[in-house]
Amino acid sequence: MHILGYFFALIIGLVMGLIGGGGSILSVPVFAYLFNIDAITATAFSLFVVGATSSVGSVSFIRQGYVNFTTAFRFGIPSVLGILFSRRLVLPHLPEYIIHRWGITLTKDMFILILFAVLMLLSAIKMIQRKERVRKPRESETNYTLLVSQGLLVGIVTGFIGAGGGFLIVPALVMLLGVSMKEAVATSLFIISINSFIGFASSLDKIPVDWAFLLSFTSLSIIGILIGVALSKRIEPRKLKPIFGWFVLVMGIWIIVTELLLK
Known part of the structure; x- marks a missing residue:
């Protein structure tokens, strides 16, 4: 199972390099099911992997001038606040049993993994639909209230379930700010890298970290993203x-079935 897990580390980076995101959606299930790591630690490890691979992926975009730092700043600050809210105020205070009555048991780990699976399903549907995002004309007035709220939402999601949130960031930048798809993907990777590292750092005092394992896994993901690019x-x-x-989509359904019916 561990060999399969390291293989998926390579796949995670490969997918992120090929399609500009999405690979991070695999990291939490890999940590939770193939390496038997608890959900909160798995989400923290995922943030580190996502942060490292996104940083490598965004370097070439920065050199090409595609990263919009002003937009990253406006979107990133509320995202960071959302991450800190999730990692410092919500996750540490979740009870061990979310539901434990009427013959129904829903543990904290099950709850996090099911939420993650729901995110997987939403992400999968967006990838399958192939809908073109409608770009907002640059000259029209930007709804900064909506932009800030979207950034806060992305931060809460990123902090809670350890996913980068690229499938939320890219459409927000395209439809709310009118940036090009290339610029949106580049800026998204930059935002994800910062958010993910902050989310991981905020958890260091709460989880045990096997650095040898985490760095070896991350190294394979970085190799994968270089191949993917x-x-x-x-x-x-x-x-x-x-x-x-x-x-x-299949993986998300499998996680929900596993957590609700097979445990």
Whole structure:
């Protein structure tokens, strides 16, 4: 199972490099089911992996001038507040049993993994649909209240379940700010890298960290994203998204069935 887990570390980076995101959605299930790590630690480890791989992926975009730092700042600050809210105020105070009556048992770990599976399903549907995002004209007035609230929502989601939130950030930047798809993906990776590292750092006093394991896993993901970026120049990412979407959809359903019916 551990060998399979390290193989998926490579796949996580590969997918992120090929389609600009999505691979991080696999990290929490890999940590939880293949390495038998508890859900809260798994979400923290996922944040570290996502942060490292996103940082590597955003370097080339920064060099090319695609990262909009002003937008990253406006979106990123409320995101950071959302992450700190989740990691410092919500997760540590969740009871061990969310529901434990009427013959129904829902533990904290089960609750987090089920929420993560729901996010997987939403992400998968967006990948499968192939809908083009409607870009807002730059000259129209930007709804900064909506932008800040979206940033806060992304931060809460990122902090709670350890996913980067790219499938929420990219459409927000395209539809609310009118930036190009390339700029949105580049800025999203930059925001994700900062958010993820802050989320992981905020958990260091709450979880045990096996640095040798975490760094080896992350190294494989970084190798994967470098391969993915190279392959993306030859492969059309739009064609790969629906295929990966179906895979994520099946995994999300499997997690829900496993947590609710097989435990």
